[in-house]
Amino acid sequence: MTSLIEQAKQKAAYQAVDEHVLPTHRVIGVGSGSTVVHVVARLLQRDPELNAKTVFIPTSFQSRGLLLDGGLTVGDVEQYPDIDVTIDGADEVDAQLNAIKGGGAAHLQEKVVAEAAKKFVIVADYRKDSKVLGEQWLKGVPVEVVPFAWRAVLKKLQAQGSNDAKLRMAVAKAGPVVTDNGNFIIDAPFGLIKDPVKCLRDIKLITGVVEVGLFCNMAEVAYFGCEDGSVTIRTK
Numbered sequence: 312m313t314s315l316i317e318q319a320k321q322k323a324a325y326q327a328v329d330e331h332v333l334p335t336h337r338v339i340g341v342g343s344g345s346t347v348v349h350v351v352a353r354l355l356q357r358d359p360e361l362n363a364k365t366v367f368i369p370t371s372f373q374s375r376g377l378l379l380d381g382g383l384t385v386g387d388v389e390q391y392p393d394i395d396v397t398i399d400g401a402d403e404v405d406a407q408l409n410a411i412k413g414g415g416a417a418h419l420q421e422k423v424v425a426e427a428a429k430k431f432v433i434v435a436d437y438r439k440d441s442k443v444l445g446e447q448w449l450k451g452v453p454v455e456v457v458p459f460a461w462r463a464v465l466k467k468l469q470a471q472g473s474n475d476a477k478l479r480m481a482v483a484k485a486g487p488v489v490t491d492n493g494n495f496i497i498d499a500p501f502g503l504i505k506d507p508v509k510c511l512r513d514i515k516l517i518t519g520v521v522e523v524g525l526f527c528n529m530a531e532v533a534y535f536g537c538e539d540g541s542v543t544i545r546t547k
């Protein structure tokens with residue numbers, strides 16, 4: 312039995328692929344996380360001849376694996392800096408389509424692949440749908456940092472008001488989470504983030520920060536799978 316949450320993720324992902332991945336598209340960005348599993352599943356249901364003419368740009372070790380396991384052709388942004396559309400999950404999305412991402416520590420590559428796309432589409436379940444960031448995602452803003460700078464960055468984040476900022480620790484490994492890019496992650500809660508652009512700028516200006524998991528003014532549309540089986544679409 313698929314859970315309500317899994318069904319919601321699947322509905323949102325399938326509808327977003329159906330409405331935004333067009334037969335004319337040749338380069339598709341694919342985000343990371345558990346909702347994106349359904350995005351790839353839907354891509355694999357397309358006409359195999361169409362998929363054979365398309366290159367898919369992953370955003371993490373995880374999404375690269377999903378694409379390769381499906382027999383799809385993968386590329387990178389160095390080869391394909393012009394992407395037709397990128398579809399990705401999110402940890403939380405506000406009323407203006409700003410998003411927190413990086414719960415899986417993949418937001419650096421995700422942001423590059425989203426910004427390289429003509430259109431950025433978010434897919435999520437109902438738990439991620441908020442008016443203001445910080446309402447439901449309480450773990451904080453994921454901040455990727457250069458390892459040697461982590462303690463200095465942590466102190467700056469605390470000085471910016473994130474008293475509970477913490478280095479993200481690994482689960483099945485002693486020590487910190489190490490990202491696909493060889494960096495560390497600090498999770499920095501800021502309570503309700505009423506001005507995500509300012510929060511993003513302030514954090515990004517700390518030397519040693521590689522990327523911030525705040526995606527502001529990037530998404531054109533978000534698909535939320537709801538508990539009742541419907542899909543809510545929010546556009547800019």
Ligand SMILES: O=C[C@H](O)[C@H](O)[C@H](O)COP(=O)(O)O
Binds near residue numbers: 342345399415
């Ligand atoms: O780093 C991970 C990504 O930003 C994911 O897209 C985000 O955490 C959402 O993942 P999920 O679909 O598993 O909730």
